Amino acid sequence: MSSPQPDTVQSDSSRVLDRNRNFLPSHRPLRHHPVLRIDHDRVSGPFSFLNPTRAHFRPVRESIQGAETGSKVSEPPAVTYKWTSRNNRKGRHALAVESVGPTPETKHVIPAKTISPRQIALGLWKMVSKYPVWDISYDVATIFTFGSVIWVINAFFVWLPLVRPDTEFKNEELYGGGITAFIGATIFEIGSFLLMAEAVNENRTGCFGWALERAFSEDRETGSQVVRICPSKSTCTHHHSNKRNFVGKGNAGRSSPASTADEDGKSWIWFPSKTEIQTHYIHELGFLASFTQLIAATIFWISGFTALPGIYDKMSRPITIIFYWTPQVIGGTGFMISGALFMLETQSKWYKPAFKTLGWWIGAWNLLGGVGFTVCPAFGYDQSSWAQYQACLSTFWGSWAFLVGSVIQWYESLAKYPVEAVEAHEKVRNEIADDK
Structure with missing residues (x-):
């Protein structure tokens, strides 16, 4: 037997352990x-x-x-x-x-x-004066912002009648809440797809x-x-x-x-090859976060579809639990994981928050929004009035958290x-x- 084999294995193991300290030649x-x-x-x-x-x-x-x-x-x-x-x-x-x-x-x-006041003001001005629709990062940010606005409106439809019953109109929750839930879930799905496309089209040579x-x-x-x-x-x-x-x-x-x-x-790909996934993307935090977001949004869309009038009001209690509440639990959990991964991507150490980085705050607010969208169905399984109140309230503050994170991402997309x-x-x- 040749003796160098253990050393070779040890060398390969060491190289794997140090993956975060070295770039692949094709991605340096x-x-x-x-x-x-x-x-x-x-x-x-x-x-x-x-x-x-x-x-x-x-x-x-x-x-x-x-x-x-x-x-x-x-x-x-x-x-x-x-x-x-x-x-x-x-x-x-x-x-x-x-x-x-x-x-x-x-x-x-x-x-x-x-971080100077003048540069911050300039960045805010760009948000209302520049519309680079050819920029996929800008499109992702504005689509998620628009989707979050729809979810905030949805939250008003389902939560406000519980707080101010005098403001409720006929079938407000069924039509107002159901239709906006479907639109919001669809917009999140589109944004997540573009987010995934953005992740697989990183500039490998650097700029x-x-x-x-x-x-x-x-x-x-x-x-x-x-x-x-x-x-x-x-x-x-x-x-x-x-x-x-x-x-x-x-x-x-x-x-x-x-x-x-x-x-x-x-110059552009919609999905990487199997080899690229195995050798690079499976080890890329941004890709993992974007992929998790896409899977979560896809599962969450099921609850948006079943919220539509003519579907939601025709489902039995067991079917509602399976096809309305459960996809929200799974999708909301995925949003939480995605937000956490985006936060970790900006950190120098897994335990060291990056408070001075915009990307970290975007992930943090999305994580909080995911918590709200997960807690909502957790309460929704219970039909008691207090649980339904908490479910609607969770959608309300979760939607606002997503909106804050999306607006920050919009600002970031213009600060090149x-x-x-x-x-x-x-x-x-x-x-x-x-x-x-």
């Missing part, structure tokens, strides 16, 4: 961008058996040298490109500005931080989306030039930016070798170039100290 982001260098110490994910959900890239020193003048161009070591699986899926390009002291070597001009430009001014004392970092929408390779069609490549899809959405030339302030990584601090 920004591998075609020579101006960026991945920081291997900052590739991570919340679970060791799943793919990485975040990575940091830094500009290469030689990539921003002043070729024409021969002058020294200062590299911004405190500015990194923050790749996350959620941002990549949503067509977003995040810059992380690390809080290090200003030095002559770190002169750079960057856009305003996203930097920023330009490093030499400013015209020059520091007379050091002879170095300032580097200006600005969005580069014209070179974005995400399919979200393609205004010509709903699905396809980015603006630079036919001109840049780094822009192909897939290594085999496909977020800039955040983070605490400097220890490695960056040491490099800056060595450069002084």
